[in-house]
Amino acid sequence: MKVCLVNTPSVGTAEHFWEFPYPPQSLLFLGAWLEKEGHTVEIIDCMLEGFDHKQLGHHLQQLRPDVVGITMTSPLRH
16 A cells, blocks of 8 residues: 655645654654555655645645545644
């Protein structure tokens, strides 16, 4: 199964990046476990990539994953 795990974009991504400079470990742990189980995993960290919602949607259309998992932190929910 092709799985894509996403750390969501937020408004003002660039200015928030330095507040949370580390990728979400939950996605890294989950991705490693899924790969161990034989799945293909892609992790997209929109904060790191500088993706907005439109860019994320375009990237997901290109990847065409079977499953998308999403995470975010409460301060970035807007």
